[in-house]
Amino acid sequence: DIQMTQSPSSLSAAVGDRVIITCRASQGISDYLAWFQQKPGKAPKSLIYAASRLQSGVPSKFSGSGSGTDFTLTITSLQPEDFATYYCQQYNSYPYTFGQGTNLEI
Amino acid sequence: EVQLVQSGAEVKKPGESLKISCQESGDNSPTFWIGWVRQMPGKGLEWLGIIYPGDSTTRYSPSFQGQVTISADESIRTVYLQWGSLKASDTGVYYCARRPDVGVDVWGQGTTVTVSS
Numbered sequence: 717d718i719q720m721t722q723s724p725s726s727l728s729a730a731v732g733d734r735v736i737i738t739c740r741a742s743q744g745i746s747d748y749l750a751w752f753q754q755k756p757g758k759a760p761k762s763l764i765y766a767a768s769r770l771q772s773g774v775p776s777k778f779s780g781s782g783s784g785t786d787f788t789l790t791i792t793s794l795q796p797e798d799f800a801t802y803y804c805q806q807y808n809s810y811p812y813t814f815g816q817g818t819n820l821e822i
Numbered sequence: 823e824v825q826l827v828q829s830g831a832e833v834k835k836p837g838e839s840l841k842i843s844c845q846e847s848g849d850n851s852p853t854f855w856i857g858w859v860r861q862m863p864g865k866g867l868e869w870l871g872i873i874y875p876g877d878s879t880t881r882y883s884p885s886f887q888g889q890v891t892i893s894a895d896e897s898i899r900t901v902y903l904q905w906g907s908l909k910a911s912d913t914g915v916y917y918c919a920r921r922p923d924v925g926v927d928v929w930g931q932g933t934t935v936t937v938s939s
Binding site: 717748749750752754759760761762764765766771772803805807810811812813814815816817 | 884919
């Protein structure tokens with residue numbers, strides 16, 4: 717199985733900040749990477765697919781980059797509604813696997 | 823707007839069986855792969871398996887192979903997740919997710935399963 721490792725596991729930031737979350741795959745996955753946001757008690761929300769493409773309706777403050785084994789999710793101008801847990805996930809090969817999550821908190 | 827509507831919360835005893843569902847509603851889109859994701863209390867997300875309702879081709883994650891059964895009824899655009907004998911460790915929230923092969927475009931609202939004696 718491909719292991720996905722996110723860093724950091726938790727991150728403290730302030731409203732207005734820009735943050736970067738990284739995700740590393742244990743082997744190359746081309747750009748078959750997605751990012752999700754999850755708030756407590758809610759279903760995940762899809763943000764990005766194909767490493768850098770925004771899902772429909774997702775604001776441009778979210779951006780993704782990377783290819784191969786190293787990827788980043790950047791969130792600019794943090795607002796209160798952005799504080800959540802973020803997961804990366806590879807879909808290059810089955811079984812699909814998630815990172816362990818990054819808890820973004822104030 | 824496409825939605826995945828999941829069945830309601832369940833409370834079961836160890837050893838009991840259970841089948842939960844996920845129905846696609848909205849536009850008459852083509853058939854896509856649908857997957858099931860588990861989230862244990864306070865933990866992260868894990869894929870259980872995926873199914874293509876068009877021909878019921880199914881793939882299970884190794885950790886869940888033999889532990890659950892995924893099935894589908896394409897005629898009613900519904901996918902199922904089934905347990906033959908529940909354990910306390912099956913407690914969690916289960917989400918269905920459409921198009922996991924391209925990064926998931928739609929999520930179900932989640933079904934909470936509680937297994938307790």
